[in-house]
Amino acid sequence: MKKKPALPLKVIELFAGVGGFREAMSKEQTKEFYQIVWSNQWEPRERNKEGSDQTANKVYEAKFVKEGSPPHCPKDITKVTSKDGMPETFDLLVGGFPCQDYSVAKPRNASKGMNGPKGILWWNIRKIIDDIKPHYVLLENVDLLTKSPSECRGRDFAIILKCLDELGYFVEWRVINAGEYGYIQRRRRIYIFAYKPSEKERLKFEKLEKLEIKVLKHGRLLNEIFKISNLSEEITHNFDPKVNSEDLKKKYTNESKQSPFKAAGLMACGKCISVDHEVPRGNRPIKTLTDALLKRSEIKDYDDELERYRISGVERIKAWAYVKGRKDEVRRKLQPLEKYVKKQLSGKAKLSPGEIRELAKSLPQKLKMDVLIQSEDGGFKLLTREDVNSAIRAVLSESGNKLSSKTVITHKTFNKAFKIPESKLEITERLKTVLRNRSIPALALERLEGLECKKVKNLDAAIAYLTEEKVECIERLGGMAFTFDRDAVSHISIAY
Numbered sequence: 001m002k003k004k005p006a007l008p009l010k011v012i013e014l015f016a017g018v019g020g021f022r023e024a025m026s027k028e029q030t031k032e033f034y035q036i037v038w039s040n041q042w043e044p045r046e047r048n049k050e051g052s053d054q055t056a057n058k059v060y061e062a063k064f065v066k067e068g069s070p071p072h073c074p075k076d077i078t079k080v081t082s083k084d085g086m087p088e089t090f091d092l093l094v095g096g097f098p099c100q101d102y103s104v105a106k107p108r109n110a111s112k113g114m115n116g117p118k119g120i121l122w123w124n125i126r127k128i129i130d131d132i133k134p135h136y137v138l139l140e141n142v143d144l145l146t147k148s149p150s151e152c153r154g155r156d157f158a159i160i161l162k163c164l165d166e167l168g169y170f171v172e173w174r175v176i177n178a179g180e181y182g183y184i185q186r187r188r189r190i191y192i193f194a195y196k197p198s199e200k201e202r203l204k205f206e207k208l209e210k211l212e213i214k215v216l217k218h219g220r221l222l223n224e225i226f227k228i229s230n231l232s233e234e235i236t237h238n239f240d241p242k243v244n245s246e247d248l249k250k251k252y253t254n255e256s257k258q259s260p261f262k263a264a265g266l267m268a269c270g271k272c273i274s275v276d277h278e279v280p281r282g283n284r285p286i287k288t289l290t291d292a293l294l295k296r297s298e299i300k301d302y303d304d305e306l307e308r309y310r311i312s313g314v315e316r317i318k319a320w321a322y323v324k325g326r327k328d329e330v331r332r333k334l335q336p337l338e339k340y341v342k343k344q345l346s347g348k349a350k351l352s353p354g355e356i357r358e359l360a361k362s363l364p365q366k367l368k369m370d371v372l373i374q375s376e377d378g379g380f381k382l383l384t385r386e387d388v389n390s391a392i393r394a395v396l397s398e399s400g401n402k403l404s405s406k407t408v409i410t411h412k413t414f415n416k417a418f419k420i421p422e423s424k425l426e427i428t429e430r431l432k433t434v435l436r437n438r439s440i441p442a443l444a445l446e447r448l449e450g451l452e453c454k455k456v457k458n459l460d461a462a463i464a465y466l467t468e469e470k471v472e473c474i475e476r477l478g479g480m481a482f483t484f485d486r487d488a489v490s491h492i493s494i495a496y
Contacts, residue, residue, distance in 0.1 A: 005091035005135050008035040012086065014077065014095035014125065016041040018059040021094040021138075026064075038086050039064075040073045044098075051075050077124050090132060096140040097121055126163045126245075137164070137194040143175045145190050146261040154259035155252045158237075160192070161267045162245040169194040170201070173274075174222045175263040180279040181226065184292050193221060202269065210236045211273035215266055228264060228277040235260050239270040257398075330370070330384055330438075333494040334360055340492050344484060349477035359475065364493070365453075366473040367486040371462045372455045373435065380455065381435045385466045385486065386495035388414070391430040395423050408491045411469035431459060 008031075013021050016039045025034035039060070046054040051074030052061070065072045071085035080086060098121055129137060148156040164171050171194045179186040197205075205211075213234045217223070237260040243251050254260070265274025299306065311320050337360035345351065351359070364370060364384075372380040389409045396403055396417060403409070418424045456462050471486040 008033055009091040009136070010035055010037045010087070010089070011092045011094060012037060012090050013039040014093065014128070015097050015121075016060055017056050017096060019064055020096065021140075022060075022064055034092070036064075037070045037090055038073070039070070040075065040077055040080065040086075042074060042076045044076075047076075077121065086128075088132070090134055092136040092138065093125075093129060093132075093134050094138045095125065097125060122160060122163075126167075129164075130167055133167070133196075135196050137169065137192070139192040139194075141190050141192070143188040143190050143263075146173075146175070146263075147259040152252060153254050153257060154261050155249070155254070157259070157261050158239075158252055159245055159248050161261075161272065162239055162243075162248050162270075164194045165239065165267060165270050166245055168196060170197045170205075170269075171267040172220055172222050173261075173265050173267075174226060174228075176226055177279075182285050182287060184287050184289055191222070195221075197268070205268040205271070208269075208271065210238060211266060211268065211271050213273065213275065215268075216264060216273065216275060220266065222264075227280055229280045230278040231264075232262070232276040234273050234275050235262055237261070237272040237274075239272075241270060330382060330386075330495050332364060333496070336492045336494055337361070337363060337489070340489060341484075344482055345477070348480055349482065351477065363473070363484055363489050367484065367489055368454065368465070368468075368471055369486060369490060369493070370453050371465050372453050373459060373462045374455065374457050381438060383431065383435065383459075383462045383466065384495050385490040386493055387431060387434050388427075388463060388466050389490055391427045391434075392417050394430065395426045398426075399423060408487050410487045411467055414467040428459065428463075431463070435459070 011025065011034050013019075013036060016022065022036055022039065024030060025036065041054075041057045041060050042051055043054045043056055051057055054074065057074045061072065061074075073080060073084045073086070075084060125139070145160075146157045147153050161171055171192060173190055173192045175188055175190050177186060177188045213231065216231065216234075239248075260274075261272070262274035262276045264277050265272060311317055334357060338356055341356050341360050341363075345356075367385075369385040371383050373383055375381050392409055392414060393403055399420070399422070403413075407413075417427060454465055456465060473484050475482045475484065
């Protein structure tokens with residue numbers, strides 16, 4: 001086994017973005033420990049631009065790429081070759097590999113995890129690690145990575161851990177909310193730290209049948225930096241040595257519907273243990289956004305340049321507050337609705353793409369797919385037909401009556417589920433949880449009220465309204481009548 005590398009560690013930065021890792025490694029108190037020797041940034045969404053002209057890359061280069069700087073490669077990582085300056089050896093690989101396919105920013109049933117166009121980039125990271133075999137690897141992603149994908153919880157994270165196990169690494173991981181450690185941002189991210197163990201450490205873990213919770217409490221790097229307390233009951237998971245990472249994509253199964261990987265964990269010799277936890281308050285300084293704002297005196301020289309960005313007027317400030325505030329109101333993905341409209345028209349009525357889009361946007365309102373429930377504080381909570389469909393599917397599945405993904409939920413399906421007392425109670429409880437976790441910004445509420453969204457006094461009335469039989473709307477287009485059905489529309493609609 002290679003000896004531990006000397007300081008400063010030689011580092012390459014993949015998926016650099018605007019340089020978060022590099023910023024941390026360039027600070028006065030850390031720069032003696034790290035030396036960036038190569039970096040890469042490429043944004044697939046801006047593939048029509050040269051890499052050097054992409055937005056994030058321009059920020060990165062303006063801040064870090066100077067004359068005499070180590071090589072920076074603004075090129076698609078899948079096309080990087082030896083000619084692009086990546087060194088043949090380095091000690092630490094860091095990267096915030098693309099998160100969109102695991103992210104909560106997408107509805108869970110639309111997130112493709114490792115099969116998505118960005119999720120598959122993990123395999124490029126694996127290849128680089130396998131080729132160079134750095135002593136350390138530090139990766140960052142969204143916290144939902146441990147639960148991805150939604151149809152097979154934990155599979156993608158299991159594949160990542162299995163890959164690193166095959167390459168001879170031990171792995172620590174931790175979901176960290178920066179706000180809990182005194183930083184001015186509530187941002188939950190998972191950090192994955194992989195390292196080459198000593199032969200003595202490897203032999204010690206090879207002898208164990210399974211890992212015990214004490215290994216999470218002592219001697220771990222992340223514990224030294226990010227203290228935790230009140231550990232939950234542990235979950236253990238051992239990989240089958242006969243199943244490699246490539247086969248795991250097909251053979252991984254999870255019957256519990258819960259990911260076997262919690263917020264803090266360790267993987268050693270194919271054995272995993274993880275727990276949820278709390279963060280001790282300690283003496284962390286409490287900071288707010290005000291602490292991060294520049295003083296007027298620090299920006300006075302830029303007044304003319306900043307003038308066009310100033311926001312004034314009640315309506316504009318109100319709109320800005322909405323854009324910058326919580327986004328708990330429901331949105332709907334338009335593509336499935338547009339596809340449904342085209343299918344219903346079947347070429348019999350000729351509409352422009354814009355007209356199809358507007359018709360698709362109007363269907364949820366016309367088909368009464370939303371209802372406002374008056375809450376105890378006098379405000380309102382929003383419930384959608386998609387919420388009801390999701391709850392029914394989940395409850396029927398757990399009771400052994402799983403519906404096919406092609407089965408359209410109708411008034412009859414709902415009545416059948418509600419005849420079983422346990423199912424009725426569970427559906428109601430699930431919908432109550434949805435309501436507890438959802439709030440509606442004032443601007444969104446005004447929009448719903450403007451659309452004359454139905455208001456009811458309780459959850460039972462809302463469920464009854466959303467599951468009424470044969471709710472349809474008829475659109476007359478080009479001299480023909482086209483019928484759109486709520487059950488069918490809610491089946492294909494993706495609300496998030």
